[in-house]
Amino acid sequence: MIHAFSMHGVNLALDVNSGAVHVLDDVGFQVLQCYSQEGKPVHEKLEKLKEILPEQVILEAMDEIQTLIGEGSLFSADPYEDYLPQWSKKTVVKALCLHIAHDCNLRCKYCFAGTGEYLGERSLMSLEVGKKAIDFLIENSGNRRNLEVDFFGGEPLMNFDVVKEIVHYARSREKDSGKRFRFTLTTNVLLLDKEKRDFINEHMHNVVLSIDGRKEINDAMRKRVDGTGCYDRILPLAKTMVEERGHENYYVRGTFTRHNLDFGEDVLHLADEGFEQISVEPVVASADSGLDIREEDIPRACAEYERLAKAYVERRGSGRWFNFFHFMLDLEGGPCIAKRLRGCGSGTEYLAVTPEGDLYPCHQFVGQTRFRLGSVFEGLNGNPVREEFYQANVYEKPECRTCWAKFYCSGGCAANSWKFNQDIKKPYKVGCELEKKRIECALWIKSQEFAAAEGE
Numbered sequence: 001m002i003h004a005f006s007m008h009g010v011n012l013a014l015d016v017n018s019g020a021v022h023v024l025d026d027v028g029f030q031v032l033q034c035y036s037q038e039g040k041p042v043h044e045k046l047e048k049l050k051e052i053l054p055e056q057v058i059l060e061a062m063d064e065i066q067t068l069i070g071e072g073s074l075f076s077a078d079p080y081e082d083y084l085p086q087w088s089k090k091t092v093v094k095a096l097c098l099h100i101a102h103d104c105n106l107r108c109k110y111c112f113a114g115t116g117e118y119l120g121e122r123s124l125m126s127l128e129v130g131k132k133a134i135d136f137l138i139e140n141s142g143n144r145r146n147l148e149v150d151f152f153g154g155e156p157l158m159n160f161d162v163v164k165e166i167v168h169y170a171r172s173r174e175k176d177s178g179k180r181f182r183f184t185l186t187t188n189v190l191l192l193d194k195e196k197r198d199f200i201n202e203h204m205h206n207v208v209l210s211i212d213g214r215k216e217i218n219d220a221m222r223k224r225v226d227g228t229g230c231y232d233r234i235l236p237l238a239k240t241m242v243e244e245r246g247h248e249n250y251y252v253r254g255t256f257t258r259h260n261l262d263f264g265e266d267v268l269h270l271a272d273e274g275f276e277q278i279s280v281e282p283v284v285a286s287a288d289s290g291l292d293i294r295e296e297d298i299p300r301a302c303a304e305y306e307r308l309a310k311a312y313v314e315r316r317g318s319g320r321w322f323n324f325f326h327f328m329l330d331l332e333g334g335p336c337i338a339k340r341l342r343g344c345g346s347g348t349e350y351l352a353v354t355p356e357g358d359l360y361p362c363h364q365f366v367g368q369t370r371f372r373l374g375s376v377f378e379g380l381n382g383n384p385v386r387e388e389f390y391q392a393n394v395y396e397k398p399e400c401r402t403c404w405a406k407f408y409c410s411g412g413c414a415a416n417s418w419k420f421n422q423d424i425k426k427p428y429k430v431g432c433e434l435e436k437k438r439i440e441c442a443l444w445i446k447s448q449e450f451a452a453a454e455g456e
Helices: 026-032 043-049 055-071 127-139 156-177 194-203 215-221 231-244 264-272 295-317 337-342 385-391 414-421 429-455
Strands: 002-007 010-015 021-024 095-099 146-152 180-187 206-210 250-256 277-282 350-353 358-360
Touching: 002 026, 002 429, 010 026, 010 429, 021 026, 021 429, 026 043, 026 055, 043 055, 095 127, 127 146, 127 156, 127 350, 146 156, 156 180, 156 194, 194 231, 206 231, 215 231, 215 250, 231 250, 250 264, 264 277, 264 295, 277 429, 295 429
Parallel strands: 095 146, 095 350, 146 180, 180 206, 206 250, 250 277
Antiparallel strands: 002 010, 010 021, 350 358
16 A cells, blocks of 8 residues: 655655655656556556656656565555454553543633533542552553653642652652653643742653643633633743753643634744744534534645645754654654554553542543443453453554554544544544644655755
8 A cells, every 4th residue: 555645846655564655756656646556557547648758757667666566665565464363462551641630720612621520520639549540550560661650630730739749659669569650741831830840840751731822822712710811821931841841851732723723823833932842733622612623624724734844844944943743753663563553552551540540541531431441449340341442453443444544643543533423443534634634744844854864
């Protein structure tokens, strides 16, 4: 299987199964269009092409294509399809998302968690639950040494004393358990005073700072309880945090809706404010919200990704470097087989823990009782839904099986699939189209980086 496309005057062909990426001239690109997905020349198309190109030029391009096919970097065989039926390895739990606070001091219009309560009541995690969560992770992680704990909400800084005690407890268990913990915290920044920053900088491997971009965009969506915007408060605090961390191990993370389909401007605004690690993601909202990205919005959103990719390359070339999370792509090694086929590991390797200690596949399933998998006190309850997550790989999803992007998106987000299709094996179409465009942009960026390196 191949995927051929053009962007900003560059012709690219991705060989899906091998991961090889080729930059083609116009002739080679046109000739490649005359091949079937099995790598066979389609002679009717070639005859048509001879009406506009010299036969000798076509034959030379065909010879180059056949060489690449022989080398296994075009129309290569699927490396996983035959192997997958025998792949029965059950993974261990290696990461928990601790819902430290089912409460929030913001009222973001697009929040999937209501106003922090996740279909339930406002509550804060106790230290007892936090300790049991750490014990549960240790006991269910098998031989896995490196474990991850994400502090999430609501707003986790509303329960920061418990965050600190959980960190200290986990550290106290490292020696006797043979484990090593890495911590991440996601915050809306409002309560990020010096005391909290100091602790986070000392103990958190990563921190995610929520801001949507331009002041008018951020403040239209991310409002305080009294209805006022938060931009003027959080921007300087976020900058201070990033400076204190030496501009490393953080992300500023925003959300765009159909009200700012020019979201590239928000990414560039954050870059202009000095942030180097940026993620601005499409909202996942219901149709009645008025914020949702709709199918008719896809062309405009895709064009914006292409525009952003061009600005991204231009800025890097002129020394104004920044990193956009969705344009990150490793063409050398890439993720392991499990990651390529199963994705983020929600419901299997990664679980969410509510303030009361209940276990769910991930933070977006919290509160939906069908997906409750047990608790940190009783352990996993044998809910058959967990087996559904084990089986939800790209070969079990009809739309994914034949999709060129399957080894990069790994089948998409299970929570989004459930939200829109009530089936974790049926991908969310809008999300798929935007993800495919981001991958194309990432491949084009790699081509430009390679060309620049070759020219040095």
